[in-house]
Amino acid sequence: MQSTGYKVNEMFETIQGEGHFTGVPAVFIRLQICQVGCSWCDTKQTWQAEATDQRSFGEIIVKQGDSPTWTQASAQEIVAMYQQQGYSARHIVITGGEPCEYDLSDLCHAFEAMGCVCQIETSGTSEVRVSDATWVTLSPKIAMKGKKQVLVSALQRADEIKHPVATQHHIDQLDQLISDIVLKPDVVMALQPISQKPRATQLCIDTCIERNWRLSVQTHKYLSIA
Template sequence: MNTYKINEIFETIQGEGQYTGTASIFVRLQGCPVGCSWCDTKQTWEQLESDKQSLSNIIIKTSDSPTWCDADETIIYNTFVEQGYRAKHVVITGGEPCMFDLNPLCNLLHSKGYTTQIETSGTFEIQAPDQTWVTVSPKINMKGGYPVLASCMLRANEIKHPIARQTHVEELEQLLIEAPVKQNTLIYLQPISQKTSATELAIETCKEKNWRLSVQVHKYIGIS
């Protein structure tokens, strides 16, 4: 069994990308060295032993904090059952979830009738079953210095790229030349922080390139 560092587990609605509107269980993993400047989960970056707590404390979290616990795939699944979660789609996010081997967790969940999705920066090799939906949000030229891997781009079912300025669009265009995706891979632009200028840029670019818009629905309706 693999051990995963869990920042939080909760049931909600997926607010981004292809699965927008889908009832989902989020498993947020602790740890990320990428250093994205606009990250909205910076509490997941470090894996300090001083922040380690029990699973029971992690489950009842109601606000962002760097606290985490160790749990294997069986404990995670049992937590879903014990908490009475009804959603059958599981989103594994972070942090950077691909710092972990996700095969054991995803395979167990698939055997129990769940679908799985990974949200990754594309900077670590993806270790997950073929049936897992992979969302790559490519973090290009970030502080941590990790390159976006061509293998991650090729594995992606969807690319979800946060943008605020034209340079962010150009970075994605260049990345797609250097690290092509499959023909059926969906490409989403997501305005950073719901800014009006970023949203207008995303809409115009999506019309120009026949890409798609992702607007972080959960933030507009005020849920986690």
């Protein structure tokens, strides 16, 4: 667990492209470091935090494209950068990497004090430390290369369980994972195709209809936006 500030890979304003808040204007704060090791990860540049990749916040805020560069910043410095950039979105998405490598309480409280709403996107493999009001989106990563277990406490805290699916095996894994766990009574259950391949998408559609769950489509990939 990281304890001194936050290692920020990038920060930008866009539209939330997936899950419960699809279509909502949002500021994304992507944090560096992840030990999960998902084979299909599209942000592998965030896995490590090499000292040679450290930059100023000014360089990070303007960078284009994926890179492993990062900056060290406190909650107050991140909020100050949000204000300096003149962002209008009041929905803050803290992602990664694996954001729960950090205690996120200070960062969430700092944004909430400004009237913003915070959401985190986590694998559930690290303890979730956020404000009570933070919306926790958990995409359980099961049997990944990093061999980290999805925590029961993270599943119980989740407001939304958004599960990546390519085959029936992934749905079976989810069923097994939550079979003996008491989730929040109003938790949003969503299936998200790992790829844009028709077979995976149709499997998710059929299962969501059968179970009255929600389909999460990565609309940002179809729209070619960040």
